[in-house]
Amino acid sequence: MTSNKKLLILPGDGIGPEVMRQVRRVIDWFDQRRAVSFDLSEGLVGGAAIDAQGVPLTDETMAQAMAVDAVLLGAVGGPKWDALPFERKPERGLLRLRKEMDLFANLRPALVFDALADASSLKTDLVRGLDMMIVRELTGGVYFGSPRGIETLPDGTRRGINTQVYTSPEIQRVARVAFDLARLRRKQVCSVEKANVMESGILWREEVQAVHDADYADIQLSHMYADNCAMQLVRQPKQFDVIVTDNLFGDLLSDCAAMLTGSLGMLPSASLGAADASGRRRALYEPVHGTAPDIAGKDMANPLATLLSFAMLLRYSLNLGDDADLIERAVQKVLAGGLRTADIVTPGATKVSTSGMGDAILGELDKLAA
Ligand code: NAD
Numbered sequence: 001m002t003s004n005k006k007l008l009i010l011p012g013d014g015i016g017p018e019v020m021r022q023v024r025r026v027i028d029w030f031d032q033r034r035a036v037s038f039d040l041s042e043g044l045v046g047g048a049a050i051d052a053q054g055v056p057l058t059d060e061t062m063a064q065a066m067a068v069d070a071v072l073l074g075a076v077g078g079p080k081w082d083a084l085p086f087e088r089k090p091e092r093g094l095l096r097l098r099k100e101m102d103l104f105a106n107l108r109p110a111l112v113f114d115a116l117a118d119a120s121s122l123k124t125d126l127v128r129g130l131d132m133m134i135v136r137e138l139t140g141g142v143y144f145g146s147p148r149g150i151e152t153l154p155d156g157t158r159r160g161i162n163t164q165v166y167t168s169p170e171i172q173r174v175a176r177v178a179f180d181l182a183r184l185r186r187k188q189v190c191s192v193e194k195a196n197v198m199e200s201g202i203l204w205r206e207e208v209q210a211v212h213d214a215d216y217a218d219i220q221l222s223h224m225y226a227d228n229c230a231m232q233l234v235r236q237p238k239q240f241d242v243i244v245t246d247n248l249f250g251d252l253l254s255d256c257a258a259m260l261t262g263s264l265g266m267l268p269s270a271s272l273g274a275a276d277a278s279g280r281r282r283a284l285y286e287p288v289h290g291t292a293p294d295i296a297g298k299d300m301a302n303p304l305a306t307l308l309s310f311a312m313l314l315r316y317s318l319n320l321g322d323d324a325d326l327i328e329r330a331v332q333k334v335l336a337g338g339l340r341t342a343d344i345v346t347p348g349a350t351k352v353s354t355s356g357m358g359d360a361i362l363g364e365l366d367k368l369a370a
Pocket of ligand 1: 289
């Protein structure tokens with residue numbers, strides 16, 4: 001019996017609250033019907049926090065995020081707050097969470113549900129059954145390295161500088177996340193860099209190999225250059241199980257892999273931090289999409305990206321793989337039954353609202369658990 005898992009829910013702005021409302025219904029279902037029970041708290045982040053509390057994330061909410069087993073977030077931002085100075089913008093709330101929770105590993109699955117295989121821009125047989133995961137290093141590399149800046153040389157020429165830099169512990173810890181994930185999946189990791197032209201890539205390759213040889217001999221490890229990986233993702237994406245890569249290459253490759261699945265409204269993500277002495281990792285789960293101001297408040301948004309983020313939370317923070325499977329099977333069944341929100345509707349399918357999709361998922365969960 002697992003019990004009283006502490007979750008902090010931060011719905012945020014725009015469609016965040018309306019998609020989260022449907023996910024709350026599913027969380028309540030698990031609370032009542034399965035062995036797990038939750039100790040839920042809800043807080044404000046982003047524009048909603050600015051309006052009510054004057055800042056995009058209060059110290060109290062930050063402290064709660066540090067204390068819980070996992071945080072589930074909707075999305076932040078919107079036109080209402082666009083004119084605010086950079087340090088007071090809604091996004092600062094999210095950046096503060098990522099920074100203070102030290103979320104160094106970003107997990108982006110690319111999972112193609114059979115019923116949506118047609119939505120991909122690739123041929124259906126290339127993506128049908130696709131189930132891969134990109135682990136992107138999130139707190140190091142060229143986006144943070146110094147020196148950085150734009151300088152003017154004595155002859156008036158301007159020079160822009162960024163520095164790609166990684167230390168061995170930074171590489172080792174994200175490699176461990178990838179190997180641990182692979183153990184829950186098909187036991188294959190492909191490590192991606194540009195060791196042919198970058199010293200940081202050589203170090204990346206050596207460190208990942210060393211972690212593998214020391215502790216993960218049961219995992220099949222391969223290495224690939226990032227340009228080849230981009231090509232392979234659109235040529236033969238099903239060859240991959242887990243890809244681990246740095247911040248810059250991960251940024252590009254995870255967006256490319258995401259689009260293999262066809263729809264923003266279906267894409268979950270997780271960001272993991274270091275494990276504490278008891279083995280508990282700080283973790284934040286959120287959909288890849290933003291606040292979709294164009295459809296906010298219209299009961300049109302697809303709640304499945306946030307729901308699938310909750311499934312990731314069950315699997316990776318609470319070790320409840322069977323419960324996560326249940327959600328993924330319910331999503332599969334609902335889509336196979338032809339129900340779609342507007343973003344993924346196809347000819348012949350039945351269009352449902354955000355709450356209609358919530359009803360359908362709960363109905364499937366009842367059937368699957370019966
Ligand atoms: P967006 O993801 O909000 O929307 C892009 C398009 O996809 C829109 O047409 C939208 O209607 C559609 N869409 C997105 N999610 C959907 C869903 N669940 N169901 C149906 N359709 C969906 O990106 P954007 O328009 O570039 O940004 C809007 C706001 O969101 C901005 O303020 C931006 O800063 C913010 N944003 C926040 C996050 C985050 O919180 N992590 C991420 C991206 C953008």
